Amino acid sequence: MPTVFIKLGFDNKVLCEKSFRNIYLNEVPVGFNLGLNLNYYRGLHVSCIEKLEVKVDGEILPEHLYLFCINGKKFSISQLKDLYAEFWGIKNTANLEIYNNGLSEGEHDVELTLHFRSPYMKFAPRFYGTIDSSSRKKMTLLTNKQEVHIQ
Incomplete structure (x- = not known):
C-alpha cells in the first residue's frame, strides 16, 4: 500500500x-x-509496478489490450504483481505492446501513468514510498520501413 508519492524528473526520457x-x-x-x-x-522488480495506464490523443486504452515486454518475455498487466524474479534494469527499455488495431500515421499525444513502489523506502510493514514516473509527450509514429511485423 503506497504512502508517499515522489515525482521524478527526467520524465522526457521515459517514453522512447x-x-x-x-x-x-x-x-x-x-x-x-x-x-x-x-x-x-x-532498477526494480516488475512486481513493484503499482499502476500502468496509457492514453493516446486523450483516450484511455484499457489494460486488457496491453502486453508488458521485458527480458525477452511478455506479460499481461494482471501478471505484473507476481513477477518478483523479473528485474527491470535502469539501462533496459521495456516495451508495452497495445493491441488496439494500431494508430494512424503522424503525431500523437501519448500520456503514460506509471507508478511503482520503491522497495528501498519501506516505512512500515506493507507501507512503501511510491514513485510517480509518469510522462506525456507528443510523438510521431515511425514509418512503415521501421515497423514491427509479428508472425
Whole structure:
C-alpha cells in the first residue's frame, strides 16, 4: 500500500520515441509498440509496478489490450504483481505492446501513468514510498520501413 508519492524528473526520457511504431500481422496493423525507460536511479522488480495506464490523443486504452515486454518475455498487466524474479534494469527499455488495431500515421499525444513502489523506502510493514514516473509527450509514429511485423 503506497504512502508517499515522489515525482521524478527526467520524465522526457521515459517514453522512447524510437520504439513508437505499429505492430502488423499479415500486413494489417493490430496494435502499436511503446518503449518505456525508468527514470529512477535504480532498477526494480516488475512486481513493484503499482499502476500502468496509457492514453493516446486523450483516450484511455484499457489494460486488457496491453502486453508488458521485458527480458525477452511478455506479460499481461494482471501478471505484473507476481513477477518478483523479473528485474527491470535502469539501462533496459521495456516495451508495452497495445493491441488496439494500431494508430494512424503522424503525431500523437501519448500520456503514460506509471507508478511503482520503491522497495528501498519501506516505512512500515506493507507501507512503501511510491514513485510517480509518469510522462506525456507528443510523438510521431515511425514509418512503415521501421515497423514491427509479428508472425
